[in-house]
Amino acid sequence: MNIGGDLPVRRIGFGAMRLADSDIWHGPADREGALAVLRRAVELGVNFVDTSDAYSLGANEELIAEALHPYADDLVIATKAGVARPSPAEWVPLGRPEYLKQQAELSLRRLRLDRIDLFFLHRVDPQVPLADQIGALEELRKEGKIRHIGLSEVTVGQLEEASRLAPVAAVQNLYNLATREHEAVVDRAEKEGIAFVPFFPIATGDHARAEGPLAEVASEVGATPAQVALAWLLRRSPTMVPIPGTTSVAHLEENVGALAVTLTDAQYDRLSTLT
Template sequence: MTNTEISTRPVRQTFSIGGDLTLHRIGYGTMRLADTPDTKPADAVIWRAPTPRSAALDVLRAAVEHGVQLVDTADSYALGGGEELVAEALHPYAPGVVVATKVGVTRPSPSEWIPVGHPAYLRQQAELSLRRLRVERIDLLQLHRIDPGVPLADQIGALKQLQDEGKVRHIGLSEVTVDELRQALEIAPIASVQNWYNLAARQHEPVVDFTAEHGIAFLPFFPIAVGGHAGEGGPVSEVAREVGATPAQTALAWLLHRSPNIVPIPGTTSAKHLVENLGAAAVELSDEQYARLDGIAAAEAAAEVEGVAEGV
């Protein structure tokens, strides 16, 4: 088969969050910029500011220099240290650069991530985020987790109050279901959803489809965590060889092809890996390659979920 006979899926390079923040479709997640460079993702507690700090600052600056427009952080990353790091590296922010942050999770210890959705707490944390990021308005403020002990209307209402006061431009959610998103939309406009999603983690397929139908950005975190089938001889590495890309680029390319509202936010402590990740935007997948990745990965993900369920 010649290249002219291969049907490829066109990839839109930008997406407008909230209808007015038009950004390149690969952002940068800052969660990895905590602890030390040799800390494995599975062992990271995201508790202390990074060491060495200069290396983390360099990666953030490299991200923007290479075209990243969406930088994602949270007030809970290193107890506010993540936001301070972003400001130190990037403030004053270049035109077109959007910093998204999250509130609604407290960290009483390195091993605990506890949702706190009391409206007064959310508003206080937003005020602290404004100070740490050195801005008068947060372009995208996301509820980090829904607190089951507080009415959702109160939690979204607190963010809506901040929006009405001009302190927040757009509101987002994280780790939510379609039903939760529907409820939130009855209270305020929702511009983004940030859920765990990649080739292997497919539990949020309905959320991806719902957000696409409603023009809501879907920001998958851990977008390259593709599991065993990224190994040598697996479907990801096979397709990667065919398209002349790395497995990480291929996994990200699958996300970009999956739906035009998907804006992956891969994180890394390496400028080299950062540039590699951004190269995924140029990777073209044929319909057959996309279907092969999608089908095999979905089957393996289902098998993994079934295996976990059986072990509970």
């Protein structure tokens, strides 16, 4: 997948949010373990890492820089702004242009970058015109501080409106085999050649139970249920780039192994009809 037409990435990236405490407020309890996971991801060929200024109040970005800087030439780092964290339990959309620009500057500093490859509007702020929010990101792009603009948790209508204002390279919405409210956004992103970056990409609940449909297909193809869940996403759309996160090197290796899993038409269809 080429994000924005000029950022080639492998189709399984790494979501760094999991490298934080349970409230996504403090940094990891096992810092050395978190650094090892990030470094192992790059060793495995992962070249797309996703973070946010809201994860551990910016410390997640600093962790990535500590682990991986100086960065490999092909490493794409995405971050986000547009959510304030007044307390561990609060995630408040904040899309004022001056705030978005300030956070971009702070992210550049923490990540030790001159330009951010992919900068997402973390959430659309209903109190601020979308044109103002996208306008701020477009100013940053024209100034050379960000390379591409992304949107997170948006509808087709919001994607269309934003795309009229500036080029949108990626959309990051909640989507997995068991949570598929954004089917229309997946389809629209594919039609426009926009990367669709599903967060929480591995299905849970009934779909993932020990005797469930994922386990059945996993047994048939010689993979794990998590790998099958990711393989289904990869087949769902050619612009899909899942970003499973983990604090475990073993789980990281398992997730990356999904790239080698092939589903038959019948297996894909069987999983696709699940509700």
